[in-house]
Amino acid sequence: MRTVTGRTDHVVIVGAGLAGLACALHLAGAGRRVTVVEREEVPGGRAGLRLLDGYRIDTGPTVLTMPELLDEALGAVGGSIDDALDLVPLDPAYRARFADGSVLDVRTGGEAMEDEVRRFAGPGEAAGYRRLRRWLTEVYRAELDRFIDANFDSPLDLASPELARLVALGGFGRLDRAIGRFLTDERLRRVFSFQALYAGLDPRQALALYAVIPYMDTIGGVWFPRGGMHAVPTAMADAARRAGVEFRWGAEVESLERRGDRITAVRTRHERIAADAVVLTPDLPVARRLLGERPRRRLRWSPSAVVLHAGTTTSWDDAHHTISFGAAWRSTFTEIIRDGRLMTDPSLLITRPTATDPGLAPPGRELHYVLAPCPNLATGPLDWARIGPAYQEELLGVLERRGYTGFGTALDVAELVTPADWAARGHAAGTPFSAAHTFPQTGPFRPRNLVRGRSNAVLAGSGTTPGVGVPPVLLSGKLAARRITG
Numbered sequence: 248m249r250t251v252t253g254r255t256d257h258v259v260i261v262g263a264g265l266a267g268l269a270c271a272l273h274l275a276g277a278g279r280r281v282t283v284v285e286r287e288e289v290p291g292g293r294a295g296l297r298l299l300d301g302y303r304i305d306t307g308p309t310v311l312t313m314p315e316l317l318d319e320a321l322g323a324v325g326g327s328i329d330d331a332l333d334l335v336p337l338d339p340a341y342r343a344r345f346a347d348g349s350v351l352d353v354r355t356g357g358e359a360m361e362d363e364v365r366r367f368a369g370p371g372e373a374a375g376y377r378r379l380r381r382w383l384t385e386v387y388r389a390e391l392d393r394f395i396d397a398n399f400d401s402p403l404d405l406a407s408p409e410l411a412r413l414v415a416l417g418g419f420g421r422l423d424r425a426i427g428r429f430l431t432d433e434r435l436r437r438v439f440s441f442q443a444l445y446a447g448l449d450p451r452q453a454l455a456l457y458a459v460i461p462y463m464d465t466i467g468g469v470w471f472p473r474g475g476m477h478a479v480p481t482a483m484a485d486a487a488r489r490a491g492v493e494f495r496w497g498a499e500v501e502s503l504e505r506r507g508d509r510i511t512a513v514r515t516r517h518e519r520i521a522a523d524a525v526v527l528t529p530d531l532p533v534a535r536r537l538l539g540e541r542p543r544r545r546l547r548w549s550p551s552a553v554v555l556h557a558g559t560t561t562s563w564d565d566a567h568h569t570i571s572f573g574a575a576w577r578s579t580f581t582e583i584i585r586d587g588r589l590m591t592d593p594s595l596l597i598t599r600p601t602a603t604d605p606g607l608a609p610p611g612r613e614l615h616y617v618l619a620p621c622p623n624l625a626t627g628p629l630d631w632a633r634i635g636p637a638y639q640e641e642l643l644g645v646l647e648r649r650g651y652t653g654f655g656t657a658l659d660v661a662e663l664v665t666p667a668d669w670a671a672r673g674h675a676a677g678t679p680f681s682a683a684h685t686f687p688q689t690g691p692f693r694p695r696n697l698v699r700g701r702s703n704a705v706l707a708g709s710g711t712t713p714g715v716g717v718p719p720v721l722l723s724g725k726l727a728a729r730r731i732t733g
Contacts, residue, residue: 257279259281259284263283265720294476297662311334316725336355340355340568372430383466445716447715548675
């Protein structure tokens, strides 16, 4: 594995999101002096916090899986997740609601989920679920050490017994077909393949190796930290501070000083911070601009999302996460990924964090997040300033028709976040999900974290290795730290 050359005593990290914080913890644990520069006044990056009329609104990810990766980062400086956070396992992890009125609770335990599938679709599908669960576990184990938690210097780094195992498991086939080997009920197939959209892909096109995402959700389990998802970066920053990491809040990096192939300092408007090595965690276009680089290739960006943050006077479901599937399925991916159009029959992720932590809203109120996948601004350059209010009304109408009766009249506060808002925050093509995980943008073919032509610069975050999502982003910080510490 190639590493940063020369002195690495003092590392400056640009960005206090999950990747930057994980990197800071691992570097501090390895004895480096670390300074983190963050443009906001609080940690979190995309996992930010919005305070609105007594509501504590998470502005980024709402689903937490693989908490052991967070425990590993905290453990690098002698901490633990048990001391830092109050994590609640969610049961069900999700509730799936379908257009025909059927409902499936997705449970983490094998026997509990098998019973649920048997009730939902019969004994044949329950037997198929048993086989699917074994296959998902085998794929995850084959991938973790050599494909997910790994730095790549060349595609040749893939050559390993694990690669042969992954090929034998069908990991380089298509995810939709792979799930179909075990389940025939289309509704169940959706539950175990919709996660491909997290990676920016249609399940018909996604590689089966992305079955690791449904493994994380449906077998590894889904958790929620009391205090909201923003409690995660807050706990990480607190642990880093106790370990000696210095933070510069409200300080946006304007430029990098260079001497030859080395970055010697990071400059904000008010300060010059000397550095032996630099880790850049902003989205790829921002990182490339700071590095003074032009893109070497044209990347394909993931679809985006519209998110409605809604404080309401009532609730409609006791589940924390609900997936509301429309009748359409395959056409949905075609619309948002290929055609750049809004979903005509949307599938939605509806999160009610107050189901687990009522303190996130004022007394007697509920907090909901309604996430609707949509085209990014490169595929669908829609005028969101014009259509945003109308689309919010359309979403409210969909919710009304799907059993959330009176959702619109129960609104206490509402904020709509669109691709235009993501773009204003520096996210390429107006998507918070960065580069899609197509085959040419996966594993050793994804933009590498060791910056070519700069001997002491490293990338971290969802645009580099290993990719998009809370677990991969935490790992990206760890992998960036490895590039420095060896």
